[in-house]
Amino acid sequence: MKKIKADPKGVLTGAHYLDGDHSLAEGGLAAGCRFFAGYPITPSTETAERFSERIPKVGGIFIQMEDELASIAALIGAVWGGKKAMTVTSGPGFSLMMENIGLACMMETPIVIANVQRGGPSTGLPTLTGQQDMMQAKWGSHGDYEIIALSPDSPQECFDLTIEAFNLSETYRVPTFVMTDECVGHMHEKVVIPPAEEIELVERKWYTGPKDKYLPYKPDKDMIPFMVKAGDGYRFHTTGLTRDERGYPVINAECQDVCVHHLVDKINKNADKIIKLEEQEIDNAEVIVISYGITSRVTTRAVEQARKAGIKIGTIRLITVWPFPEKRIKELAKKVKAFVVPEINCGQVVLEVERCAAGQAPAIHVPHCGGWVHDPDDIFKAIKEAAK
Amino acid sequence: MKKEDRLEEKNPIESLLRMDRIPHIWCPGCGIGTVVTSFAEALHKSELDLDKVAIVSGIGCTGRVAGYVKLDSFHTTHGRAIPFATGLKLAHPELKVVVFSGDGDIAGIGGNHLIHAARRNMDIMVICVNNFNYAMTGGQVAATTPKDANASTAPYGNFEYSFSLPYLAEAAGATYVARWTALHLRRVTKSIQEAFNRRGFSFIEVITPCVTLYARRNRLGDGLNLLKYYYEKSEIQHGADTRTLDISYQGKLIVGKFVDKEKPTFLDCMNEHLAKVLGEKYQLYGENND
Numbered sequence: 001m002k003k004i005k006a007d008p009k010g011v012l013t014g015a016h017y018l019d020g021d022h023s024l025a026e027g028g029l030a031a032g033c034r035f036f037a038g039y040p041i042t043p044s045t046e047t048a049e050r051f052s053e054r055i056p057k058v059g060g061i062f063i064q065m066e067d068e069l070a071s072i073a074a075l076i077g078a079v080w081g082g083k084k085a086m087t088v089t090s091g092p093g094f095s096l097m098m099e100n101i102g103l104a105c106m107m108e109t110p111i112v113i114a115n116v117q118r119g120g121p122s123t124g125l126p127t128l129t130g131q132q133d134m135m136q137a138k139w140g141s142h143g144d145y146e147i148i149a150l151s152p153d154s155p156q157e158c159f160d161l162t163i164e165a166f167n168l169s170e171t172y173r174v175p176t177f178v179m180t181d182e183c184v185g186h187m188h189e190k191v192v193i194p195p196a197e198e199i200e201l202v203e204r205k206w207y208t209g210p211k212d213k214y215l216p217y218k219p220d221k222d223m224i225p226f227m228v229k230a231g232d233g234y235r236f237h238t239t240g241l242t243r244d245e246r247g248y249p250v251i252n253a254e255c256q257d258v259c260v261h262h263l264v265d266k267i268n269k270n271a272d273k274i275i276k277l278e279e280q281e282i283d284n285a286e287v288i289v290i291s292y293g294i295t296s297r298v299t300t301r302a303v304e305q306a307r308k309a310g311i312k313i314g315t316i317r318l319i320t321v322w323p324f325p326e327k328r329i330k331e332l333a334k335k336v337k338a339f340v341v342p343e344i345n346c347g348q349v350v351l352e353v354e355r356c357a358a359g360q361a362p363a364i365h366v367p368h369c370g371g372w373v374h375d376p377d378d379i380f381k382a383i384k385e386a387a388k
Numbered sequence: 389m390k391k392e393d394r395l396e397e398k399n400p401i402e403s404l405l406r407m408d409r410i411p412h413i414w415c416p417g418c419g420i421g422t423v424v425t426s427f428a429e430a431l432h433k434s435e436l437d438l439d440k441v442a443i444v445s446g447i448g449c450t451g452r453v454a455g456y457v458k459l460d461s462f463h464t465t466h467g468r469a470i471p472f473a474t475g476l477k478l479a480h481p482e483l484k485v486v487v488f489s490g491d492g493d494i495a496g497i498g499g500n501h502l503i504h505a506a507r508r509n510m511d512i513m514v515i516c517v518n519n520f521n522y523a524m525t526g527g528q529v530a531a532t533t534p535k536d537a538n539a540s541t542a543p544y545g546n547f548e549y550s551f552s553l554p555y556l557a558e559a560a561g562a563t564y565v566a567r568w569t570a571l572h573l574r575r576v577t578k579s580i581q582e583a584f585n586r587r588g589f590s591f592i593e594v595i596t597p598c599v600t601l602y603a604r605r606n607r608l609g610d611g612l613n614l615l616k617y618y619y620e621k622s623e624i625q626h627g628a629d630t631r632t633l634d635i636s637y638q639g640k641l642i643v644g645k646f647v648d649k650e651k652p653t654f655l656d657c658m659n660e661h662l663a664k665v666l667g668e669k670y671q672l673y674g675e676n677n678d
């Protein structure tokens with residue numbers, strides 16, 4: 001993994017007052033994204049608008065495609081043309097992207113997709129928040145595969161985690177999602193953009209060996225194959241079909257086994273390196289609240305109330321949602337009375353907590369169907385229940 | 389002369405194919421392979437640096453073409469070859485990008501991308517093999533199936549109107565439009581060569597026999613019978629008004645080059661416009677920022 005410094009051209013160094021959507025764009029530009037394809041959708045459109053304004057001035061290209069099917073296809077094409085590429089969308093557009101997210105997984109193409117979530121299903125609540133696409137991010141395309149998903153809780157993190165998303169997607173050659181939501185997307189806060197030389201980026205894992213020896217899908221020691229781009233004389237092939245190391249289709253169970261295991265293992269076996277959590281007062285906690293994104297900020301109030309009420313409470317904020325911090329939850333399940341999992345959906349990440357806790361501690365869900373954030377009292381009530 | 393070039397001289401077509409993937413999957417008598425040969429001929433005759441030519445296919449019998457051509461080659465998803473190619477071309481403008489796919493892929497599921505790439509005058513070439521049906525999945529009715537023809541999902545015959553692809557491509561903005569049949573292989577080669585020399589959105593339709601499904605289901609005989617149909621019913625009319633190119637079941641096939649004009653491409657328009665509006669702040673895209 002080669003580290004490089006950000007290109008100052010894309011970095012808007014300084015302190016700004018930005019909303020999450022605009023910060024996503026600045027994070028992408030700082031990370032070296034020079035290709036953006038997208039389709040307008042509330043509440044994510046501001047990211048596309050910012051890209052359309054900024055990217056032509058830093059040597060990149062913006063294109064508004066005819067739909068999200070086209071946007072994601074163009075992204076994958078652009079990456080094989082040598083660019084770093086990103087798009088942004090929300091629920092309905094996310095649904096349209098699913099098939100080619102699978103293609104990106106199969107072709108091991110690093111792309112970044114931000115989803116500014118709104119309430120669903122269907123057209124749902126275009127202008128109001130939700131966290132209902134969390135499972136879709138992991139399972140939405142057909143077949144077995146793994147992706148990486150991050151969840152920012154502030155405009156600052158929209159910037160930081162977009163850079164992180166690019167770095168992870170380049171490191172593991174996998175689609176990486178920034179799963180934010182309408183609240184964070186439209187929330188204005190201070191965003192500090194550091195100087196370019198303080199932004200560390202992961203360079204694409206370019207192949208440099210002899211041309212005739214290149215195998216597009218031969219895993220390197222770290223499991224990740226080397227990449228080339230079109231036009232460099234490799235005359236390589238890549239496909240969405242199950243393929244061998246040459247990138248040639250092989251339609252049988254043996255090749256499928258190797259291919260799919262590789263796609264899944266490269267993420268799962270590196271989960272410890274990928275996962276980032278923010279833990280507070282875990283050590284003596286009886287109850288742990290697990291939350292992510294905007295809901296972690298609402299949780300803060302409930303946790304304060306709980307402390308005042310004398311409950312020993314800890315918190316985990318999932319900065320990385322996928323891969324899931326399985327080991328950590330398993331470990332903690334042995335020590336705590338219960339987990340409390342508030343999220344703006346009818347029960348998604350809580351299922352993972354439950355699975356990992358494996359009966360050692362209950363996972364109490366605090367649901368919300370979307371449209372607004374939780375009332376902290378509802379979370380507090382669940383905490384009290386859990387502490388009993 | 390590079391060593392590679394000499395090899396190509398010895399066996400021009402084979403050196404452009406992935407011989408390690410032969411035998412191919414196509415049925416005996418299928419027309420797709422012959423269109424690939426025309427394409428390889430055109431590549432061979434062109435002056436292009438073949439390291440800078442990329443091919444993108446969607447899904448279908450024709451979609452397998454990308455897997456057999458020895459270029460940077462991408463076998464993508466059903467219908468999405470054109471937007472994939474758009475991303476590839478825009479990310480790396482130096483490339484010549486060719487989309488090679490079937491009628492269902494390009495004009496059915498991918499129809500929206502076809503018209504928008506043409507509208508933008510995206511500088512790519514689309515070679516569309518029209519075999520009047522969805523072959524890969526077993527001969528279902530397509531947007532190109534002529535009225536009255538039989539298909540596995542039109543067992544009583546097709547009663548829908550069909551697309552005239554050259555008309556569609558021209559109306560949407562394509563700057564080079566031709567139609568040939570698998571009988572006109574030299575003409576196909578020539579059209580591909582011409583399109584390589586143009587900038588802008590080129591669309592070449594090649595009407596091609598699907599012997600196993602379309603022909604069998606409609607009792608049209610074997611590949612030879614179909615070529616005979618093409619021979620008897622095709623008529624070369626260069627410059628024909630694309631509104632007159634509808635195909636009826638076993639009816640006349642008007643072929644030729646219908647459109648060949650110049651128009652600034654997407655990138656030309658973008659560069660010119662942004663340079664005008666942004667002035668010095670704008671560095672022309674595609675020059676030194678690859």
Ligand SMILES: Cc1ncc(C[n+]2csc(CCOP(=O)(O)OP(=O)(O)O)c2C)c(N)n1
Pocket residue numbers: 447448449450451466489490491492493494517519521522523524525530
């Ligand atoms: C999203 C999606 N829907 C359906 C299919 C199934 N499918 C595979 S090929 C094909 C039709 C191909 O027809 P065409 O593009 O005309 O190619 P041909 O096989 O006739 O050359 C279909 C419907 C698919 N692969 N993906």
Ligand code: SF4
Pocket residue numbers: 413414415417418419420449519523524597598599600601602
């Ligand atoms: S099914 Fe038809 S189109 Fe497909 S390979 Fe056979 S003859 Fe060709």
Ligand SMILES: [Mg+2]
Pocket residue numbers: 448490491492517518519520521522523530
């Ligand atoms: Mg077809």
